[in-house]
Amino acid sequence: MRETKNIWLGLEIGNSRLHWGLFRGETLDFTWDTDYLPESAIYQLAQCQTLDDLLLAIFPLHQRTREEFLLTSSPSSLPPLIVASVVPSQTALWQIYPNIRIITLDQVPLQAVYPTLGIDRALALWGAGKSWGFPMLVIDAGTALTFTGADENQCLVGGAILPGLGLQFASLSQKTGQLPFVEMQDFTSLPSRFANNTSEAIQSGVIYTLLAGIRDFIEAWWCLFPEGKVAIKGGDRTLLFNYFQTVYLNIASRLILEPNLTFCGMREIVMSEG
Ligand SMILES: Nc1ncnc2c1ncn2[C@@H]1O[C@H](COP(=O)(O)OP(=O)(O)OP(=O)(O)O)[C@@H](O)[C@H]1O
């Protein structure tokens, strides 16, 4: 039987889906992603009496994982659920969980933030800087693609927000009469830049422009902070990283590829409080 002491769940509510992390103290045991859960499913979770029941409910499709994680726990001891959300309507649904804590911007020790800064950006930057050092620039290749940087004094320098890869492809097909939706699963290698068919022309336009734009932000960051670090996270991180290795190897070799930066930030905050 495995130890259930100090277990807690991290939940990052993104704009596309949920990202989960199971922690034992400061150790992030593992992570998984799910779709948003319907209100009825959240209600059922909140009624669970044991950790086992809870894990059975939130790993519906992960048979192997859930068997690995069958745990003993006393009844009525649901683990703390630490939530960071950028989707207020989703946050509201989770309020019925008995042992919930919602991380807000004022709890992140980053200095000089502006009031509407996304909690995902603040936590990822805090987690990355605490783990790898400041100055740190975090690139989040998620639904939205964001840049968020902090200097050596852990002060927010600022950042930028643009549509992520998936959103760029979706909006082209949704807002035009003739453009197809380009499935990113079909991507194998870089498209030819001067393309001779519609699908490849869309890929070329979006991908080469995005890579050049990201490179430009990174170079501007290194002008400000020559020793500054750069970390990349988010659902499209691997695709982008692989392209960077093909076209801008000098940049790729300095990138920190880390999917769990937001959870790193959560852990810093939860653990620093003892
Ligand atoms: N199974 C998947 N479901 C949804 N998106 C996926 C999946 N696998 C990879 N992706 C890619 O991840 C991107 C979304 O990234 P991610 O899941 O990090 O976003 P999110 O965390 O839901 O949103 P946010 O940017 O608000 O944090 C999409 O552009 C998509 O191409």
Ligand SMILES: CC(C)(CO)[C@@H](O)C(=O)NCCC(=O)O
């Ligand atoms: C930019 C997103 C959508 C990225 O997930 C999120 O961080 C957010 O909603 N931010 C609020 C606006 C801001 O960060 O300036």
Ligand SMILES: [K+]
């Ligand atoms: K994100």
